[in-house]
Amino acid sequence: MKIELLYWDGCPSYPEALALLEAVLAERGLDAAVELRRVETDEEARALRFPGSPTIRIDGRDVDPIGAASRPALTCRIYHLPDGRVSPVPSREQLEEALS
Amino acid sequence: MSTALAQTAPAFTLPGVDGRDHSLDDYRDAPVLVLVQSCNHCPYVQAWEGRLSAIQRDYGDRGVAVVAISSNDVASHPEDSFEQMQVRAREQGFTFDYLYDESQEVARALGSERTPEVFLYDGERRLAYHGAIDDNRDETDVTTHHLRDALDAVLAGEAPAVADTPPVGCTVKWRS
Numbered sequence: 001m002k003i004e005l006l007y008w009d010g011c012p013s014y015p016e017a018l019a020l021l022e023a024v025l026a027e028r029g030l031d032a033a034v035e036l037r038r039v040e041t042d043e044e045a046r047a048l049r050f051p052g053s054p055t056i057r058i059d060g061r062d063v064d065p066i067g068a069a070s071r072p073a074l075t076c077r078i079y080h081l082p083d084g085r086v087s088p089v090p091s092r093e094q095l096e097e098a099l100s
Numbered sequence: 101m102s103t104a105l106a107q108t109a110p111a112f113t114l115p116g117v118d119g120r121d122h123s124l125d126d127y128r129d130a131p132v133l134v135l136v137q138s139c140n141h142c143p144y145v146q147a148w149e150g151r152l153s154a155i156q157r158d159y160g161d162r163g164v165a166v167v168a169i170s171s172n173d174v175a176s177h178p179e180d181s182f183e184q185m186q187v188r189a190r191e192q193g194f195t196f197d198y199l200y201d202e203s204q205e206v207a208r209a210l211g212s213e214r215t216p217e218v219f220l221y222d223g224e225r226r227l228a229y230h231g232a233i234d235d236n237r238d239e240t241d242v243t244t245h246h247l248r249d250a251l252d253a254v255l256a257g258e259a260p261a262v263a264d265t266p267p268v269g270c271t272v273k274w275r276s
Contacts, residue, residue, distance in 0.1 A: 010271045013143075042176075075177065076270045078143040088143040088237070 001030070001059060006037045008045075008053035011076035013088035017054040024095045045072040052077025056090060056098070063090050063098035109133060109225040110209035114169065114199035115182065117189040122167070122199055124225075130165040132254050134247070135219040136233075137212035137272060138168035138198070140188045141179040144269035145216050147237040149192060152216070155233075156195040159251055166196035171207035172215075172273035180273070207272055217267035218247055222254050229254075231265030 005021065007014035018034065025032060039050050051070035055062065055077060062068035064079055079087045079094070113123040127133050136152060138145050149168075156166040172180040182200045189198045201207055210219055220229035229250035234242045250260035 012268060073176070075141060076143050078141075078146065086143050086146045088147070 001032045002035070002057075003032050004035045004037060004055075004057045006039055006048060006050055006053070006055040006057070008039050008050075008074050010074060011053040011088070013076060014054040017056065017089040020089060020092060021056060021095055024092060024099065028096075028099060030099065039074065042072075042074060045074055048072070050074075054089065056095070058098045061098065063094050105211040105227060105230055106209055106219065107227050109135065109219075109221040109227075110206060112169075112199075112201070112206045112209075114201055114206065116200075117182075117186040117194075117198045122197055127165045127167070130163050131223045132159075132164045132228075132251060133221045133225065134164065134166045134251075135210065135221070136166065136168045136196075137171065137207060137210065137215050137217040137219075139170045139172045139177070139180045139215045139270070139273070140184050141172075141177050142215045142270035144214075144237055147239075148216050148233050149194070151233055151239060153193065153195040155247060155251070158248075159255075160195070162255055164251060164255070168194070168196055168198045168216075169201050169206055170198070170215075171201035171204045171212070173204075173275045174202075175275070177273050204272075204275060212272050214267040214269040215272060216269050220247065220250050220254065220260075229260045229263055231267050235265075237268065 005018055039045055050072050051068055052075045076088050079090045081087050081091050109124055111124050113121055116122045170180055170185055174181045185198055222228045233247045235244040236242045246265050253260040
């Protein structure tokens with residue numbers, strides 16, 4: 001299983017996302033390393049189809065496929081939670097679903 | 101508190117989403133003026149903006165004025181355009197003034213770095229509190245209401261017990 005976390009330093013949310021991702025992996029007994037990739041330029045964002053920080057892909061599939069279609073940009077990504085709130089990181093449920 | 105921050109409220113005249121220009125002097129009767137560096141696109145702003153509306157509602161009858169200002173570069177973040185600011189204010193029912201700082205001069209004068217970032221000025225327009233609205237972007241996990249505590253203190257004629265906290269949010273999008 002290939003797990004990627006793409007991030008941009010201008011947004012403070014990726015450490016929280018990484019911690020949550022690693023916690024979910026541990027709970028599931030998955031011994032997969034998370035590949036961190038820093039995105040630094042608009043050109044990189046476009047080339048990587050990076051819709052904002054953080055972006056997590058499991059075997060190339062975004063944990064939030066709807067949000068993945070947003071315009072590539074160096075920005076903080078918005079995740080929409082099931083209760084209607086927004087969050088700068090994906091929900092635990094989104095990560096669990098993506099890993100199942 | 102960092103000396104890079106505006107220790108007195110900077111003068112400004114900026115267009116608001118209500119179609120009127122708003123200047124610092126327009127708020128001269130407010131015993132407390134809360135300027136908030138803000139924007140549309142940032143998920144941290146979106147997480148907190150409902151609480152900002154609640155604060156304006158709860159403190160408005162005591163004369164407190166909450167004013168959000170977006171200074172972001174629209175070229176890199178078109179969702180922060182003035183037109184989109186008007187849409188968001190209408191859709192979210194903002195209770196506070198929402199102003200557009202296209203030149204970014206107010207953001208520079210304030211010393212802003214993040215969105216959202218609070219600058220609370222007392223009746224003499226001296227900086228009394230700077231930083232976060234509260235201590236958690238998830239409203240259900242808030243334990244310390246920094247801005248409300250500071251408002252209560254200043255309205256009581258006292259200095260806030262905590263005058264400075266680190267703002268948590270997106271960076272201000274400066275023009276390149």
